[in-house]
Amino acid sequence: MNLANVKLVVTDMDGTLLNSNHEVSDKFLSLFKKLKSHGVLFVAASGRALYSIEEKLYAIKDDIIIVAENGGLVIKDNEIVSSVAIENKNVFLIDDILKTLPNANALYCTKNAAYTSSTSEPLLKLLSEYYNNYQIVESVHDVTDPIYKIAIYHEISSEKYVYPKVQHLESDFKVKVSANHWVDISENDANKGHAIQLLQKLLQITPEETMVFGDYNNDIEMLQSAYFSYAMENAHPFVKETARFLTKNNDSLGVESVLEELIKAKEVNIHS
Structure with missing residues (x-):
């Protein structure tokens, strides 16, 4: 495959594009300008909220495509391309399960x-x-806006203490270990891979x-959607197994070196 043929660059944020201080490098911003001059489109794909991604990439936010909430929201040219919220009945079903898990903070x-409603x-x-x-609320019933993702935080390890207790939901939902302390639950179509495939079709x-x-594991589907798939040196073992290539860790400008x-x-x- 010819690297020169790449038209779309997609990167996760935390642990990937951002360093351990959650910062984007000046080098990336410089490289972004060059990518843009070559007609390459850039997508920031994260479990973060839309407003959080826009804050981190404020200098270029109007020139990029954003995949937020693990694929629940796709924004291009400041317009919603895709929106996959969790159905209310499913929100309450998941919430009832989480209430039975000790130290699972939703x-x-x-x-x-x-x-x-957590006090952690x-x-x-x-x-x-x-x-x-x-915002702090009494219960999920106080949330009136569509919910795109339920993120469960555990102070020690969500992968060890939460994921095994919600793994059975994978037959009906996307259940992803997105970081050491986090497990994310969303509708099946709300994943980064589905979002990238939608954009590939839209952009031809x-x-x-x-x-x-x-x-991390919430990146697996989108890595499977590209030939030039790169796992960071600091990546979860499952991600390294999935990706075709390996780059340096996020504190050593692994993304920038490939760009x-x-x-x-x-x-x-x-x-x-």
Whole structure:
């Protein structure tokens, strides 16, 4: 496959494009301008909320496509391309299950805010980074906006203590370990892979013309949607098994190093 043919670059945010301080590098912003000059489209695909992604990529937010809430929302040119919220009956069903799990702290994610009834101090501290538009509610019944994702936080490990208790829901929902402390539940079509495939169809771009970067299990479907699929060095073992290629970790500019190769391939192609 020819790297110079890539037309679409998709990257996860935390653990991938962002460093351990949740920052985007100046180098990436410089490379983004070059990608844009070569006609390459860029997608930020994250479990984060729309407003959180826009805040992190504020300098370029009007020039990118955003896949938020693990694929629940797809925004292009400031318009909603796809919206897959959890049906109300399913929200209440999942909520009833979570109430039976000790130390499982539920966060209900909507387009413009996140809601929780948890009093977990570590969770509330994290929300200022990931979901700064959060509100404390008595119960999920107080949330009136469509819920795109239910994120479950465990102070030690959601993969170890929460996922095994909700794994049985995988027959009806997307259940993803999205980080050490988080498990995300959404409708089946609300996943990053489905969002990327929708965009590929809309933009008439093939998997062979698509480059994807990811580090955790909620990235697996979108990695499977691209030939140029890259796992970060810091990625979950399942992600490394899925991806075709490996790059450096998120603190060593792993995404940027591959984008430099892509730009060089584009420039060589122009001059050849």
